[in-house]
Structure formats: C-alpha cells, structure tokens
Amino acid sequence: MAVLLESQGLTKNFGKLRAVNGVDYSIEEGKTYGIIGPNGSGKTTFFNLLSGFHQPSSGQVRFDGKDITNTESFVRTGMGVARTFQLVSVFESLSVWENLVLSTLRFKQSSYPRALPFFFRKANQEESLEDCFTALETVGLAGKAEKPTTVLSYGDKRLLEIAIVLSLKPRLLLLDEPFAGLSDYEIGFIMELIQSLSGKFTQIIIEHKISKLITLVEKLSVLHNGSIICADVPEAVLENAEVRNVYWGRGAGCD
Ligand SMILES: Nc1ncnc2c1ncn2[C@@H]1O[C@H](COP(=O)(O)OP(=O)(O)O)[C@@H](O)[C@H]1O
Ligand SMILES: [Mg+2]
Incomplete structure (x- = not known):
C-alpha cells in the first residue's frame, strides 16, 4: 500500500530540551496507527510537527509524496492533514x-x-x-x-x-488522547466511532489507555525521551523488553 506520510530524522528542540529526537516514521494510507509513551515523551510535539503547528529544528516531513516540512499548518489542513486537540x-x-x-x-x-x-x-x-x-x-x-x-x-x-x-x-486524522477525561461508557462510544472510521481515513491515535488502544490499531509505536524505541504490531510491542523496562518499569501502568 502507498505511503501516505513519513518523517525522517524529525527533531524538535525547545532550548536545551530535545522533545523529539530524530524520528523516522512512516504510515500507509487507510490503516490505523497508535503512539504511546510516558508523559513528556514528545507525543504531542510529534503531532505538532506533523500538522505544522511547530517547525522542526531539523528533519523532514513528507505527505503524499510531497515535502511539507515548511508548509504552514492551514495549508496542511487543506491537503488533508487534520488534528484534534487534547483539550475540549x-x-x-x-x-x-x-x-x-x-x-x-x-x-x-x-x-x-x-x-x-x-x-x-x-x-x-x-x-x-x-x-x-x-x-x-x-x-x-x-x-x-x-x-x-x-x-x-x-x-x-x-x-x-x-x-x-x-x-x-481529511485523509489523515491525528487524534491526541481522544479518551482523556471520559467515562468507560463514553470511551466505548469513541472506540466504536474510531473503528467505524478505520479504512475510510488513515488515523494516528496518541493514547494513554493502552489496553483500549491496542484493540484499535494495526501498528503501535513507543516514544521515549523523544525517540521511537519500538514500532511493531501491538502484541510484539507489549512483549518488547525495552518497552517493558522504560514504560511499565517506571510505574506508568497499563490501564
Ligand atoms: N512549547 C513548548 N515549549 C517548551 N517546552 C515544550 C513545549 N511543548 C512541549 N514541551 C516540552 O517537551 C517535552 C515533550 O512534551 P509533549 O510533546 O507535550 O509530551 P507528551 O505529549 O508525550 O506528554 C516535555 O518536556 C514538555 O515540557
Ligand atoms: Mg501530550
């Protein structure tokens, strides 16, 4: 299947802090992807770089074969890259x-x-x-x-x-923590919606509720200190020793 979006060496520094660190990422059209990682690991910043709300310090973003690294966010929205925000x-x-x-x-x-x-x-x-x-x-x-x-x-x-x-x-839907602050009943409703959209749109979902997320996505990536430390089918990610160490080893929990 065709690659819809990819990043190469994507990096964002805030002063001395490197929030996103040389991320290579690639997704195919029509699939649903997940991103997890501890608080502050760079997930939202990564979305901001993909959607154009932040300019990268270095690296490249390509969408549908075009270099959009320096394309303004509203132009990207017009091209089909749309995101929701973490807060209502x-x-x-x-x-x-x-x-x-x-x-x-x-x-x-x-x-x-x-x-x-x-x-x-x-x-x-x-x-x-x-x-x-x-x-x-x-x-x-x-x-x-x-x-x-x-x-x-x-x-x-x-x-x-x-x-x-x-x-x-949109062609690509970026959902940043769609379950945050919701009851289990409400989460169930959003999960059904995401499932009904899968195949019609390409989706990337950042989410803390891992047990819910893994039922929705075909591939899961783990960000840690701004770097992707693992990207695979969800079952393989959850068994990965480094992921278990940096993620659950820190007491982040799997809810
Ligand atoms: N606009 C900003 N200015 C300075 N630091 C920021 C800014 N946005 C995020 N950060 C910092 O970058 C790191 C990654 O943040 P973020 O991408 O929001 O993480 P996550 O979404 O994984 O919780 C954090 O240390 C955060 O404090
Ligand atoms: Mg965030």
Missing part, C-alpha cells in the same frame, strides 16, 4: 450546529486561495454545510444539533471536536 476546545455559547459550521468554515477559509471568486466561495460554503451535516451524523450528534454546547456531556463535546475534524474531509 469548542465554543460554549453556541449550539452544536453553529459551533460545527463556524469551526469548519474558519478552518476551510484559511486554507482557501485568497482571491477565490464569490460564486466559488458560495458553492464551497454549500458543500461545507453538507460536509458538516454528514460529519454530525457520523459521530451520532445529529439529534443534538440545536442543543447549546454547554449542555453537552464531556463525551459529546469530544464527539463534536471529532465532527469538526471530519467535516474537513
């Missing part, structure tokens, strides 16, 4: 539908060519509304479209965040 970040005062449409248009307009003629903008907006509706149905929130975002449960807010990303029709 939807606007509280709006309805679910307003929130979705506003967020989607904001993302999309920033990735449109500047001088798009009016009639194209209008057509794009109509298509965007359709994409929003489809995304809302996909995550199971269509019945709550008119509700104020304030009354949504934390789990529903997470679904709304995922709907915002899906409405952008």
